Amino acid sequence: MSSYLLALDASSSACSAALIRAEGEHRECLARFEHTPRAHTQRLMPMVDEVLTEAGITPQALDGVAYGQGPGSFTGLRIAAGAAQGLAFGLDCPLVGVSTLEALALQAHRRYHFRHIVTALDARMGEVYTAVWHCQDDVAKRLDSEVVVAPQHVTLPAFEPDWVGVGSGFTLWEQFDDLLKASMTQHLDDLEPRAEEMAWIGLRALQNGGGKAPIEVQPVYLRNDVAWKKPA
Structure with missing residues (x-):
């Protein structure tokens, strides 16, 4: 029996989605990756639809969702977190946050x-x-x-x-x-985080019991407070 995990990322100037299928020891990954500065909200979910359609499955077939939890672009992390949490919550499946x-x-x-x-x-x-x-x-x-x-x-x-x-x-x-x-x-200096690797990491975590309830997985900003210097 096959199991499926969807991964998505918007932590950098790139946007990506990947779907990994596991059946026994066999692994197969479908992925999309584009440099889309300031267009993550327009491209992320269409990419998700594309890999699901290519695999011939509906979202209900997913056993888990993973996403790039950071560090990275504050706005991009929030976009990916919102999409991933919404999917996992709606499908009642575990969510895995993956370090970018x-x-x-x-x-x-x-x-x-x-x-x-x-x-x-x-x-x-x-x-x-x-x-x-x-x-x-x-x-x-x-x-x-x-x-x-x-x-x-x-x-x-x-x-x-x-x-x-x-x-x-x-x-x-x-x-x-x-x-x-x-x-x-x-x-x-030209490599950027990709959902493809997040899918592999997320699948391993899921198989080892690392999936969590969607509300428990939050972005990792590292810099939580931006300090503004006031003029002397």
Whole structure:
């Protein structure tokens, strides 16, 4: 018997949806991904309809829903959270919140076979959302906390070689610490979180009992309060 999990994301300038089907050990994923700045509300649900139609199922066939819970764009996170919570609540199925940084690390691992990864997303205001990962066998293991810091304050564990940086935060490359830059073999600033990896992560979480009631899953902003500097 097949089980289905839908994932959606609007945490960056891109918008994406993915549907994963599991039957025994077999996995199949259908996905949509578009760069749609300021058009997430127009494209997200049509993408959901597209992958469901391609799979030949109705929403009632879903066993769970996952979404990119952050960190990322405040507006995008709220859009995805509202859509995911609405779907899960209406279908009476569990919801899984997936870290956008974990999904980004898994994408880099699956696409390029990187193992020691620093993810960084541009958080604006001269800061990045960042975390450090060790990836193996399609699993991204976080080595430290997800934080929002200035690029020059991003640090690496000393015991891993050959670090690779991925994510929009590395457009601020010149602002990172020289020691960190010397520890990296390369950095890719054009990768963005995708619902495809969130579907794989979400399915694993669901199968391990990680699904929650929709009301219990909330966006992760990291920066909950924006401090405005008053003129002296």
